[in-house]
Amino acid sequence: MSVPTTVAMADPLWRPSPKAKQLWAINAALLWLPLFVVQAVALVFHWWPVWVHVTVLAITVVLAVLHVAVVPLWRYRVHRWEISDTAVYTRSGWFTQERRIAPISRIQTVDTERGPIDRMLGLATVTVTTASSAGAVKISALDQDTADRTVTRLTEIAGTNVGDAT
Numbered sequence: 185m186s187v188p189t190t191v192a193m194a195d196p197l198w199r200p201s202p203k204a205k206q207l208w209a210i211n212a213a214l215l216w217l218p219l220f221v222v223q224a225v226a227l228v229f230h231w232w233p234v235w236v237h238v239t240v241l242a243i244t245v246v247l248a249v250l251h252v253a254v255v256p257l258w259r260y261r262v263h264r265w266e267i268s269d270t271a272v273y274t275r276s277g278w279f280t281q282e283r284r285i286a287p288i289s290r291i292q293t294v295d296t297e298r299g300p301i302d303r304m305l306g307l308a309t310v311t312v313t314t315a316s317s318a319g320a321v322k323i324s325a326l327d328q329d330t331a332d333r334t335v336t337r338l339t340e341i342a343g344t345n346v347g348d349a350t
Contacts (some may be wrong), residue, residue, distance in 0.1 A: 195267035196273045203305045204263065208268030209254035210301050216248040265323045267334065269341055272312050272321050286321045290314040291342040294335050298328075310334050 223244065225239050258280040266273045272286045293313040302308055308331035310323040326334065 196264035198265050200263050200325035201317040201327045205260050207250050207325050212252045284321045286314045288341050292337045298333050
């Protein structure tokens with residue numbers, strides 16, 4: 185009777201840029217902004233008694249501060265990525281964590297994306313589209329130079345691969 189062996193996968197080696205923490209904090213703050221605006225409007229138009237405004241505001245502030253201050257640090261500890269000659273490997277998330285390994289032979293396109301906040305911080309996201317129903321693999325919050333080098337390397341590796349990306 186054979187005993188199943190356990191294979192331990194090593195975590196990907198590289199982290200996103202340290203500026204990723206700023207990016208994620210700014211994005212989190214922008215998510216909370218509309219709620220604060222609604223609360224300010226509710227206060228101006230006296231929609232609720234004052235004690236309700238104070239209670240809701242206190243809860244909102246606590247949750248927003250946790251989201252803006254803690255989640256980016258947590259995400260930074262989790263997010264990793266690595267590229268080898270055979271695969272792209274990412275680990276991402278904070279509450280729900282995801283590990284993705286995409287074989288180089290399955291790569292169809294490699295794209296770079298930079299939103300306004302990314303550009304302000306000098307960051308970019310590399311998206312590796314594969315022939316997979318699971319969708320693209322994203323390597324988020326890379327310094328622009330690192331993103332450019334990653335795209336070049338992936339393009340070179342994929343170009344030399346004999347796979348058909350299907």
